[in-house]
Amino acid sequence: MNPLNHVAIIMDGNGRWGLKHRNSRNEGHKAGLHTVEKIIKETIRQKIKYLTLYAFSTENWKRPKIEINYLFKLLENFLSNKLEDLHKKNIKLNIIGVKNFSKKLNKLLYLSEKKTSKNEILQINLALNYGSKFEIVNALKKMNQNNDTINEKNFKKYLQTKDIPDPEILIRTGNTKRLSNFLLWQLAYAEIFFEKKLWPDFNEKDYIKIIKKFKSIKRNFGKI
Template identity: 40%
Template sequence: MGKDVSTRARHVAIIMDGNGRWAKKRHLPRAIGHQRGVEAVRRVVRGAREMELEALTLYAFSTENWRRPEEEVSDLMSLMKRFILSDLDEFAEAGVRLKIIGDYKAFKPDVVELVEGAMSRTAGNTGTTLAVALNYGSQDEIARAATKAAAKGAITPETLSAELDTADLPPLDLLIRTSGEVRLSNFLLWQAAYAEMLFTDVLWPDFTADHLRDALETFTTRERRYGGR
């Protein structure tokens, strides 16, 4: 495929990293860092809607996060529930559609019920899709997709892509990771094959809609070649 100069990102994904380090720098409990991280989610989702992004995918809880201390996992679940309860009305009225990728049904029944209720309520919305990765790991996603594709016939890039959790989203254009780490951490490995990537030293609780806007402006300067010259 020849080169293509893209002018507008449709789908952005973010690895939200740095809550713990943000709290440590301020001699605060990690739980406070996670709380401030939720505030950053709120800012960025509002910004994505105002910037008319078609899809925003956030890495909220990975399959590896179960290895964290039980208290921290419990705090994260409580924060997620509070976030949905407090912000669902705003998202629904603003036309945001909530989508979950990953095996969210592994969570406790009250979390599953809340998540499914939120998805059902926003299912008909046609604005920005907010895809939240919960109990998500890209290797697991690819394995599940391959199993489904094989049951239907030959496995090809097209048939496998059609079975991914993100099959109904636009192709991934830009993947951002905060906090200065430079790795994908088992996130959207298939989808990121030709995505542009941006790594920033900004810790997630400090990330704002302006940072997202700057990232989108940087994206417009990237020349996407897709393996061409």
């Protein structure tokens, strides 16, 4: 049975779900938060230590400004209302990506990380304004500035996930089969599961099914 420490998820399909069920992309993003809460609970129940959620990519800035503003307001409200609950549940919040948001959101993200920094039951890595290509180029620049020897071990020290084990599983909902500039280095040996369901429709049973399938897979890592 394969050990499972880290699950990464591309939460795709919120906008499409919102248009289909509520005639509003924003309503889909709102509905997607309920799925996030369900998956967090199940991740803890499964005793998985790391959960990385792709919340906003560097490419998402191309979306309409009204949708971007709604997404960040939704995040602000979620953190303001749920931070204490996350802390009580011994959940650590870690942000990967470039924090160049509003002063209010930047402050809230900083306080969320600080307040939960010593929690141990689960670490949630929230990928915000994150792009893997930028992360890789930035890591190489820092290596060069420090005159560090270029090898895998040293390179990983300059990634935003430097103290986090690589994901064993990547889940992408929304019936789209691509990585979308997400954890390109870290996902080198992840088992990838593309789900047809849109993110708000994804549930605990779907998640458990993937976990069970992963644990039964023979993982060779290049060996026979």
